[in-house]
Amino acid sequence: GQQVQQSPTSLVLQEGENAELQCNFSTSLNSMQWFYQRPGGSLISVFYNPSGTKQSGRLTSTTVIKERRSSLHISSSQITDSGTYLCAMDLSSGSWQLIFGSGTQLTVMP
Amino acid sequence: EAGVTQSPRYAVLQEGQAVSFWCDPISGHDTLYWYQQPRDQGPQLLVYFRDEAVIDNSQLPSDRFSAVRPKGTNSTLKIQSAKQGDTATYLCASSFEGQQDTQYFGPGTRLLVL
Numbered sequence: 001g002q003q004v005q006q007s008p009t010s011l012v013l014q015e016g017e018n019a020e021l022q023c024n025f026s027t028s029l030n031s032m033q034w035f036y037q038r039p040g041g042s043l044i045s046v047f048y049n050p051s052g053t054k055q056s057g058r059l060t061s062t063t064v065i066k067e068r069r070s071s072l073h074i075s076s077s078q079i080t081d082s083g084t085y086l087c088a089m090d091l092s093s094g095s096w097q098l099i100f101g102s103g104t105q106l107t108v109m110p
Numbered sequence: 111e112a113g114v115t116q117s118p119r120y121a122v123l124q125e126g127q128a129v130s131f132w133c134d135p136i137s138g139h140d141t142l143y144w145y146q147q148p149r150d151q152g153p154q155l156l157v158y159f160r161d162e163a164v165i166d167n168s169q170l171p172s173d174r175f176s177a178v179r180p181k182g183t184n185s186t187l188k189i190q191s192a193k194q195g196d197t198a199t200y201l202c203a204s205s206f207e208g209q210q211d212t213q214y215f216g217p218g219t220r221l222l223v224l
Contacts, residue, residue, distance in 0.1 A: 004152070042113075043153070043201070043215040086152050097166065098213065100152030 003027055004089055006101035013077050013108050021104045023087035025068040030090040033098070034061055034072050037084045046085075047072070077108045112136070114216035116202050122222045123192050131187045131219045135204030141165075143213060144177055144187050145201040153201055159185065160207070192223045 007022045023032070031050035035043040047054050047061040049070065054061045058077075063070040074081055084105050088098040115134045123129055135142050141160050145153035156175065157167040161182035170177065174193075179185040189196055199220045203213040 040217075040220070042217050043203075045212060048212065088152070097155055097158070098153075100154070102150065102152050105150075 002101075003099050004087060004101035006085075006087055006104050008104055009102070010105040011107070013106070015077060015079055015108055015110055017077055017108075019072075019074040019077055019081075019106060021072040021074075021085050021087075021106075023070045023072075023101055025070075025089050027068075027091075029065065029068065031065075032063055032070050032087060032089045034070070035086045035088060035100075037086060037103070039083070041083075043086065074106075077106075079108050079110060082106055082108045114202055114204055114214050116200075116216040116219050118219055119217065120220050120222075122224065124224055125193055126191050128188065128190050129192060129221065130189075131200050131202075131221075133185045133187070133202030133216060135183070135185070135202070136206075136214055139204035139206050139214070140182070141205045141207065142179055142185050143203040143205075144185070145203065146198045147201055147218070148198045156187070189221075192221075194223045197221060197223045 003026050005024045033048050034046040036046050037043045049061045049063045051063050051065045058075045060073040084103040086103040088100040117132050121129050143158040144156045147153040157170045157177045158165050159179040162179050174190045177187045199218040201218045202216045205213045
């Protein structure tokens, strides 16, 4: 089965609403990351978050390693937040191989 | 500092044709990764190198896919006899030893096999 499961698969918001994206891991992991991807664009690392809570502007990531889950909270969403958000885990083997989820497609409407 | 560059950006093939993708990593990055990202899915690692050496190619379909990085800088991923199931975006990423938690991704090559 899938090692990294993300939810929801897609999300449509009105500008200004908040979003909560979830990521669950089926195996033990060393750490995890959140990435952002525009259609046809590169992946950009948003958070490297081994554990705990990190905030950057309107984005907050909370990771609980022993519970194998992470969340990404977007507050006061903007149209420019639209795109795909992917979480990925580093395997505990320390081989620096990223295992990605399928992503959440976020659309923020005006 | 230039980012990771890839070419071509797009490729359209008939089944059975061959295609090569090129990746130029960030200067000084010793580790280079190739990922396959099917539509509406996350990237899946195909192979990665440290310098010129293949570290892991266990996910590379070896009968039709090959990847090289002869001088430890640029890399080429080649598909012989493409199949419709190869339709995907092929992403290259690079990182620096000592900062392996940060991979920098290129824009990808979007491949359509008809």
